[in-house]
Amino acid sequence: EVQLVESGGGLEQPGGSLRLSCAASGFTFSSYAMSWVRQAPGKGLDWVSSVSGSGSNTYYADSVKGRFTISRDNSKNTLYLQMNSLRAEDTAVYYCARLVAAGSDCWGQGTLVTVSS
């Protein structure tokens, strides 16, 4: 069974940092691009970042470029999102998703990030 499990969310002050993880199982992790998508309270889905299967190519939404870094460790079947210089508007549930040619075909359960003083 394909499974994605996020962790690492929590309460952080503005300007602080958090590192999210997404543990993958049930498929050949290195064969798939992966992405992070977030959802602010009461709002819609918002793409954050994507990474190729090898990890060599990364892509970011303008809203997080220069502050967030996506990476992966294919030996550990784990996806990461390093979030620095956090802002109140980064408050959201963060989902990891597996990418195929047709879109995001598998989602994790999400981890909540709250940025507040």
Next chain:
Amino acid sequence: QPVLTQSSSASASLGSSVKLTCTLSSGHSSSIIAWHQQQPGKAPRYLMNLEGSGSYIKGSGVPDRFSGSRSGADRYLTISNLQSEDEADYYCETWDSNTRVFGGGTKLTVL
């Protein structure tokens, strides 16, 4: 970069059918999209991908009641024989130049 436009809300009666629309912006009318369902308090769930030709492939376990179609730049998700568990938010997704884009979502109420 493509823009996806969805109606904010829709409603239909239990046992009836409903057709949700996702409209692609100019210049992207042949793009593939994906449909996702998000039930209250849950993570999104992939439903299907819908090609510019109108053909679609559903995800594992998606009921036969769900189908896709297209007309020009419009992409449709039709749900037949509506059930109470179909009450959810529905999002379309596409991508271009390694940027992924989501529509604003349609909140479906089952009456």
